[in-house]
Structure formats: structure tokens, C-alpha cells
Amino acid sequence: MSRQEFREISPSEFFYRHREIVGFTNPARAVYTSIREFVENSLDAAESIGVPPDIHVSLIRDEGFEFEVYRLRVEDNGSGIPGEYIPYAFGKILYGSKHTLKQMRGIFGLGGKMAILYGQITTNRPVHIISSIGDRYIYEYRLLIDIEKNNPIIVERNVHRNGSPRWRGTIIEIFLEGDYQRSSIKIIEYFKETAMANPYAELTFIDPYGILYTFMRSTRRLPASSREVKPHPHGVDVETLRKMINSTNCKTLREFLIENFHRVGEATTDKFLKKYNLDPARDPASLTPSEIVDLAYALKNFDEFLPPDPSCLSPLGEELLVEGVKKELNPEFVTAIQRKPSTYSGYPFIVEVALAYGGGIPQTGRITLYRFANKIPLLYDESSDVSWKVVNQIIDWKHYKIDPAKDPIAVIVHICSTRIPYRTLGKEFIADRPEIEAEITRAIRIAARRLSEYLSHKRRVEKAREYFSIYEKYLRKIARFSSMLTGMSEPDVSRLLRRVKKWRGSKDIEGSL
Structure with a gap:
């Protein structure tokens, strides 16, 4: 009988073995996921210090390999990383600054390091990092990840003087196996949709063929920044509560609840303790x-x-x-709705929806759906997403006199939350939580009513212009025929025709209907 062996594996080794669960399923998907993760880290880094992001990405084919390898370089103007934290920020899985209760694009600080790990296991090249927080020094590292120990291996370290004006930001460069030809459409679409959800960001991308894609910002105004909050009582589970009790300095249960939970005051705490017959003076450590x-x-x-x-x-x-939406889609009509904050399982979320019509939106025979979560474009597995369900199965578009098969319509859904209910670690589609589904449905219905009103008004205007066109066409004939019947001289209608022609081509007619 063989003897079983038991051993512990590190987080690095786990994700090395199961990298497909975070989006590294094949070389094409790996290139897309790596670009996405680094760009989103850069967006967070710039927004964290209130600076409109400037992000420059290049993907260059490296001919030094027998298989398809690319050098991916991403540079930003974000907060930068203090020199002593760089090895762990890039060389230790599940180590980072994103384990907090506030809205951020990342959820574990995992994706960027997975791109580094993927590059290492496919090319055996170290990641190259240059970063500064804008002080006197610029730190440069070349790192590998010790997969068994989940620790960084410093291959090279240099410290440079920061010149004047002081540079601040991060440059990261990895080599990875990829397939750009198969992923190019998704990558370009990713940049376009990122520019749509972040109109204050400037993005540039140089592809392996040397083509430069530029997505200019249309505003420098950033959305209000998020701040870290304490856990809400409805969102804690047993393990979270146990860790909070183990780390607290509070000596009474009453003090523990007031000090450690979000929006829990003295009066509410007293009601809670009384309802469940809990001793306010009980030491939480004794539970x-x-x-x-x-x-x-x-x-x-x-x-x-x-x-x-x-x-x-x-x-x-x-x-x-x-x-x-205007910047990237150039629609004829667009309206947006931001719903009031709501919650699921104690986690706050806000749904924002835009509905766009005509202009640069192609007529595809169906509604074009753009999905975003915490300003991240979601490009894969659309039909598994709660937004797709609402748009295609719940909303009755005929009720709003909208025909998805004929009308060029785009629906843009943005969900922001401290915890997006993704169905997978790959962050590509959102679970159909009833609370989120209901908010998306309400927002789209409001937007659909506005579009319906616009289209009805547009049809009335077109009908009126058609009448004026007929009037303009036959007015001279009517004048001539009338003069023949009455025996009077033919009236001069040229002035009236000029007025009709001018009015038919102006917007005055729209305001009168």
C-alpha cells in the first residue's frame, strides 16, 4: 500500500498550476489579460493621487525566441511605489495595497503579478520595474518570483537620482508568450472601452506592427475619489468576525461594535444588544x-x-x-442615469446606465451592450452577465417603441462596488444578484423612456418636414391655379417659399412640436 505525501504549496505555486482561473488560458488571452491588468493598476495609481492618468503601452515582438514572444511595456504617471516595497509589490502573490474596503479596479492585487508570473514561466525572463514616488530617487529592479516560497528574487537593483522636474510614476516591462493576431481585436476594443469609461485618461498603444493608437482625454475632471470604510454588519461572516475580535483592543462588546463597524452608533448598538440578549460589558475576546x-x-x-x-x-x-460615450461613440442621442446607492449582502453598490442612439453606433440587428465594473471593460462571456440578461430577456423594448433589430442602439452599464460579484477570478462577467439586477432594470427603463420620447419627437419633426416639403413643391402650382379660377393676378409667393425653405431646414420646427 502506497503512502500518501502531504505538503503545503504557496499561493504562487497554486496560481502557477491554475493560471487559467485568472484569465491566462492561452497565449492570446494572456496578452490581453496582461495589458488589462497593468493598465488598470496604472489607472488606480493615478486616480489615487488625483491626477488624470497618462498611460503609454507598447507591445513589441521579440525575435530572439523560436516561438511567439512579446515585450510588453507599460508606463504611467501614477503615485509610484516606495523603493523598499517594490520587490514585494511585484514579486509576492497576494501582497499589495488592494485588501481594503473601498472601490478599486483590482480585488486582490493579483492580476499584475499573475502577468509577471506568466511571463516568467513562459520566457524565464525577469520583470523590469522602474518607479519613483516623485522624491529624490528612482528605483530600478529586475525580479523573478520564487514560486515555491512565494517570495521575490532580486536579480538586479539600481538607485538613480531623480532629476528636475521630478519624475513620478511606474514603468513595468515583461516578456511573455503571446498571440497578438488572435487577441488584437479584443485589445483595441479594450482600449476604446477603457477610454469611454475613463474620459479623463489619455491612453496610447503601439502594437507589434508599429501602429500607434491614441485615445485622447476629453476632460481633466476626475470622479470623486473613494475612501476606505469599516465593514458593515450585514457583510461580515464568521471568519471575518473572528479575525476582528482577535485583533481588537476593545474590552467590551458594546465598544467593539461601535468602534469596528460601519455606521453603527451607540443607540443602534444598544437596540441590537437588547434584542439578542447580549451583555454590553462582555469582553469580545471571551466569546x-x-x-x-x-x-x-x-x-x-x-x-x-x-x-x-x-x-x-x-x-x-x-x-x-x-x-x-460621446467621445468614443459619437451618438445622435445619449442619456445617462445614476441610480441611488443600494446594497447587496452588506456591500454598497451604484448602478449607472447610459443609452445611446444613432450617430456612430452601427446597426447590427441587435442592441450593442457595453459592460463595465469599477470602470473596467468586461469583454468576454457577455451572455453570462446580469446586464445581458436584463437587456435581452427582461426589458420589453417594444413597450418603448424601440426595435433592436432596426434601431442602432447601445446600452452602457456601469456597476461600482467595494465588492463586485464576479462569477470568476477572471473578472469578465457579473453574477445576477437580485439587487443588482433590479437596479439595472430600473435604470434602463428610465433611459428607454427618454429615448422613446426623443424618437417620437424625431418622428413628428420628420413628418412635419415632409409636409413642408410638399407645401414647398406645390405652392406655386396652387397659386397659379387659384388665380386662374378667380381671374385675379397670380400672387408672388417667392417670399413665402423662402420662409418655408428656411424654416424646414432649421431647428425652429423642432421646438414648435
């Missing part, structure tokens, strides 16, 4: 495992806690959403 389970259940089910404060969120806002 038994079963009592912690009971407390977690009580926190989730007490309905008098205030809803989460949306200050931890950073929605685009209706104005910026319209700005981005």
Missing part, C-alpha cells in the same frame, strides 16, 4: 466559537442598522458617463 457564529448571524439579520455609506464608492457620474 466561544459557537457564540461568534451566533453573533455573526445576528449582525446579518438585524434590520435596524443603517445602510452602508456610499462614500467608499467612486461612480463616474452622469456627466462623465455621457462625456465618455
